[in-house]
Amino acid sequence: MPKRLLLSAALFALLSTPALAQATPPTPEQAAQVIERLLPGVGDPNVENEITYGTLPPSLPLRLDGRFEVLAALRTTTNRGQFVTHRIFLRTDLPADQAQEALRRVLTGGGWRALPGQGQPFGFVSPQAPSSSAFYREGEPNFILNANSAERGGKTELDLNLNVVPREQIESFQRLIFSVPRSSLPSLKPLPGATIRVGYTQNFPNGTLSSAHVQTDRSANEVFSFYSAQLKAAGWKARTDTTDGPLRVVTYSLTDLNGREALGTLGLRPWEKEGGYVLTVSVQGFKP
Structure with a gap:
């Protein structure tokens, strides 16, 4: 059977199924015309x-x-x-x-x-x-x-x-490949079930900074732990954990793209006006 007729027959069968809402099933000629469009x-x-x-x-x-x-x-x-x-x-x-x-x-x-x-x-x-x-x-x-x-x-x-x-x-x-932006900051997947608006992600000669507004009913500790776990999985090692009122900041040591030691940070604070939390993550001390 010619290829065009095979395709027409396949589409005819598809369009004839009850799952598709239509007044009447197509004729082979109509199916062929649809194929010509698709x-x-x-x-x-x-x-x-x-x-x-x-x-x-x-x-x-x-x-x-x-x-x-x-x-x-x-x-x-x-x-x-x-x-x-x-x-x-x-x-x-x-x-x-x-x-x-x-x-x-x-x-x-x-x-x-x-x-x-x-x-x-x-x-x-x-x-x-x-x-x-x-x-x-x-x-x-x-x-x-x-x-x-x-x-x-x-x-x-x-x-x-x-x-x-x-x-x-x-x-x-x-x-x-050698001219595109690179960073020692990993990709941080979104918190499941949360509404997330990425504020900005900027790459500088000596570091990268990214921020996001995360709206969720989860606790600050759950949100922080979710993102911190991703940094640790990427090889970041927590060094200091500082809390000042509603603000929490953890610093990390890591090895940058060039094999040198670099500094990483993850910060979180509640956003009373909008709800949820504002988070920032950064890596400093490297030249990509």
């Missing part, structure tokens, strides 16, 4: 679309573990193979932030590298921050990969877009 270049003799379900194309340098369910993979070829793009639809039970981290570990373990500016952010992270990441991989051919995720229906859906790129583009990525 898939790039259907009907163009210079464009070829190929869909596989439930598995990754073996030609891709992409291997996932059992935490990720492959829904479908779309391969689009234009100009007789001159341009090739892939789109992979995944689903997982992991929350969006954990899904992105799990994907990062799988990719970097398989030879992919994070694109400059696309790695883990540093400082406080808001739950409302877009959950996306980007990577590149050298080889024959070279690839770039963009991963976007969103939580829906108790699961996380991931949309991976892979493009084959020339060697010159990979070389430009590698040059940028």
Whole structure:
């Protein structure tokens, strides 16, 4: 059966299910017209679309573990193979932030590298921050990969877009690695159930400072312990713990990006007017 008819039949079956609200099921012709809108270049003799379900194309340098369910993979070829793009639809039970981290570990373990500016952010992270990441991989051919995720229906859906790129583009990525901001301050994931507004995160020649307003019913000690545990997991060692009225500040020693000793701090104070707490975290004494 021609590929276009296969796609039409699949979409016809999908749109005919009771789960989708519609007055009447589509005809095969109507389904084909919808496909022409959803898939790039259907009907163009210079464009070829190929869909596989439930598995990754073996030609891709992409291997996932059992935490990720492959829904479908779309391969689009234009100009007789001159341009090739892939789109992979995944689903997982992991929350969006954990899904992105799990994907990062799988990719970097398989030879992919994070694109400059696309790695883990540093400082406080808001739950409302877009959950996306980007990577590149050298080889024959070279690839770039963009991963976007969103939580829906108790699961996380991931949309991976892979493009084959020339060697010159990979070389430009590698040059940028040494010019993007870096920091010895780790990324601090948000407190579950809290409303978090990140005030600012600034990188200076000799340090980084980040602040956030955390609105929650939890106690000050619970909030402080949640973020302090993440710093300790990143290798920060608590040295002093000072309380002055409602203000609490802990200092830490750490090893910076260049292997030197640096000073870290975490401070918390209640915000009576807005509710919740204002937190600041900093690292000082290094030059990235």
